[in-house]
Amino acid sequence: MGVGKSKLNREALAEYADLTYFNEGEIVELFKKFESLDQSIQSDPKGRISASNIKSLPELKLNPFADRICEVFSSADDKSMNFDDFLDMMNVLSENASFSLKAHYAFSIFDFNKNGYVDEEDIGKIVQCITNDQDGLKDRALTSNLIEKIMEEADLDRDNQLGRSEFEHVLSKSPDFLSSFKIRL
Structure with a gap:
């Protein structure tokens, strides 16, 4: 099934299938999708695709966290992705x-300042992304009140930051998390 046409050999396909939630046919389809984002990679699974091309995927195009998603899943400083990075992203999504794998990566995406917690600064950035207020100027009082209410509800140990377990606890109460933190093939 297209293995000969793609640059993924049978051994690589089997390894990817063992390490992901995808079967070999789905991996071939994902590689085709990866290739379609930048024809210049010339069927090279180690070739890198720019973050702007990754963000052009219909599933990410309107996602307010697309930039953070690329940053978290990329193995390069410029947020570009090779096929391994892309497959990791698609696997998690x-x-x-x-749930625990998705929650782990959601935490990383929302930890904007990379301090190991989702704190008030991160929640402010989340609100900015969701409201498309990149400069944080729309309504500071409303944003501040929203941050306060979120921390009041989610910060169980009252240290003004959410650790991974607190964050996972919040996600477990969100009925939409699993259905919204995904990309369909």
Whole structure:
């Protein structure tokens, strides 16, 4: 099934299938999708595709966190992705990925300042992304009140930051998390 046409050999396909929630046919399709984002990679699984091309995927185009998603899943400073990075991203965002795997990566995406917590600064950035207020100027009082209410509800140990377990606890109460933190093939 297209293995000969793609530059992924049978051994690589089997390894990817063992390490992901995808079967070999789905991996071939994902590689085709990866290739379609930048024809200059010439069927090279180690070739890198720019973050702007990755963000052109219909599933990410309107996502307010697309830039952070690229940053978290990229193995390069410029947020570009090779096929391994792309496959990791698609694996985590697959319908079959576990809650704990998705929660782990959601935490990383929302930890903008990379301090190991989702704190008030991060929540402010989340609000900016969701409201498309990149400069944080729309309504500071409303944003401040929203941050306060979120921390009041989610910060169980009252240290003004959410650790991974507190963050996962919040996500477990969100009925939409699993259905919204995914990309369908």
